[in-house]
Amino acid sequence: MPDLLVKLSWSLLCLAHLVPAAALLQPSLLVPLYDVDPASGAGLLLRHRAALFLAVALVCAYAALAPDGRRAAGLVVSVSVVGFLVLYVGAGAPAGALRTVALTDALLLPPLTVAVWSAWRA
DSSP: OOHHHHHHHHHHHHHHHHHHHGGGTOGGGHHHHHSOOTTSHHHHHHHHHHHHHHHHHHHHHHHHHOGGGHHHHHHHHHHHHHHHHHHHHHTTOOSSHHHHHHHHHHHTHHHHHHHHHHHHHO
């Protein structure tokens, strides 16, 4: 698999996780992203989630540059993307802001497949 495709896949995964990570520094983003009041208890939990998304994004950025970190990064980002999709479907695929999150994660499945496949085939 071409290295450029692998690096591009990791970069897309990184960028996708930076969007919700931005709510860590700008809590008002929780309203358009999740339709949640940033001052609520759920808002606090989602800001913590934003911090975890920052960690996922950093791991993906590292994996784009360092092949030795790709297996562990593949596990982390797979839990993020696939985990949410499983939970979303299990909840009956609710409409609203969560549908956008699910669609984004579904669009991440091809680059995730490329990234994980390349990490584990070596």
